[in-house]
Amino acid sequence: MGADIHGFIECRVTYGTIDEEDSSWDAAIDLSLLYNGNSYDAFGCLFGVRNYSGFRPLAEGRGLPPDVTEEVRGYYEDDPYLYHSASWIGWEELAAVDWDEPNLPVDARVHEYRITRVERMTRREALSQDGRWAPVWATMKALADVHGPEYVRLVVWFDN
Template sequence: MGADIHGFVECRATYGTLDEDDAHWNAAIDLDLLYGGRSYDAFGCLFGVRNHAGFRPLAGERGLPADVSSQTRQSYEAWAPGGHSPSWISWAELAAVDWDEPAEAVDERVQRYTRTPDRSWVLTSKSFRGRHNRPEGAEWVEDGVLFRVVRMVRRDAVPEDGEWAPVWKTMSALADVHGGENVRLIVWFDS
């Protein structure tokens, strides 16, 4: 069974607040409105879930923050007992990420490439079959398919212009008004 991600972008509105300590977190937008994908590479890189590519998770196993908004808490609790691996990450943390940082381990899966009409190779899938303890950098062709054993970098898992771009744009816009520490992504998974 696959794993899907759920959650909210939350914001602690500080604009016009006299005492920032009194500001509380609000669920700004449901993640389902911004991200509809299922990228295990991104899930592993960001939160350590289905981490086949061997990344050091940016925000693994943090749980729900104690000051989570009531809407986010209620939505998470509605998934019980099926919701798991709750975590969160602030925009300030995401903005400081080195997206060229390599994974700590070689990807457990073999990348499969097929030829396009112009004869270039394009990544079409990843598979647990075929690796047989081949070393990092190994590549071979079988039946017109190119196979590679690679170590990914964070940018490979979460491309800047990929499926996560609407999430990052939303968080960035909120951070422009309220500051990066006052914007966070709270997630959980089902499987």
């Protein structure tokens, strides 16, 4: 049985506010509008879910943010028996990631090459910057450019 990712990009609107502390988080866009893949390497690298490639997860098991929007909480709590492994990661954290950091063990899965070799995967390979995750990163970056990197986050959960 496969695992699928669900979630939202949330943004704390600061543009045009007098006091940033008075602003609240908004559910900016449903993740399904930007990403519809099923990459266990990415899930493991980011959130420790199906971490077959052995990365040190960036944001494992954080749960929903305490100030998550009611809209996002509603989607997650819609089926408490189906959804699991809620977590989140901010754009500020993602922007600081060493994308060339390798996974911890040698990737023991079989890969097809013209020659036989073992390798260590990097975060860049698990989360291609120009592949399926590109629309997610571009949206988060655009929001961060307007509102600040500390005010943009990806909130996710998984199903089986």
